[in-house]
Amino acid sequence: MLQIATDKIAHVIIRARDYDSGVNAWAHQGGGRQHGTRTELHDFIEGLNEDEQASLVAVMWIGRDSFDAAELDEAIRTARHERTVPTEDYLMGEPRLADLLEAGLEALGISPEDAEDDLQRPV
DSSP: OOOSOHHHHHHHHHHHHHHHHHHHHHGGGTOHHHHHHHHHHHHHHHHSOHHHHHHHHHHHHHHTTSSOGGGHHHHHHHHHHTOOSOHHHHHHTOTTHHHHHHHHHHHTTOOHHHHHHHHHSOO
């Protein structure tokens, strides 16, 4: 069972997309927006508790087919036990993080689009 709220995963997906687009568009210009987005994403993941971080890694692994959706609990246990670097550094080193998280949610039967839409809906 996931130990992280879907809206938190959606937040990481949105920020990872912003960061990826900023890296591609601004890196050669030294764009400040990219640095701010990177810092926000890094700090957000760092601020998650250990259970949330392990679940986030597990969803990413399911998205890249390292585990099947039925192996979610095993993936979470593995993420906890094999952690060797800070989770935020590990995840941000994955160039397709947003895509893999979306694929992982879909494999788990969760609509990433609905979760992202809920976050972006005006209050």
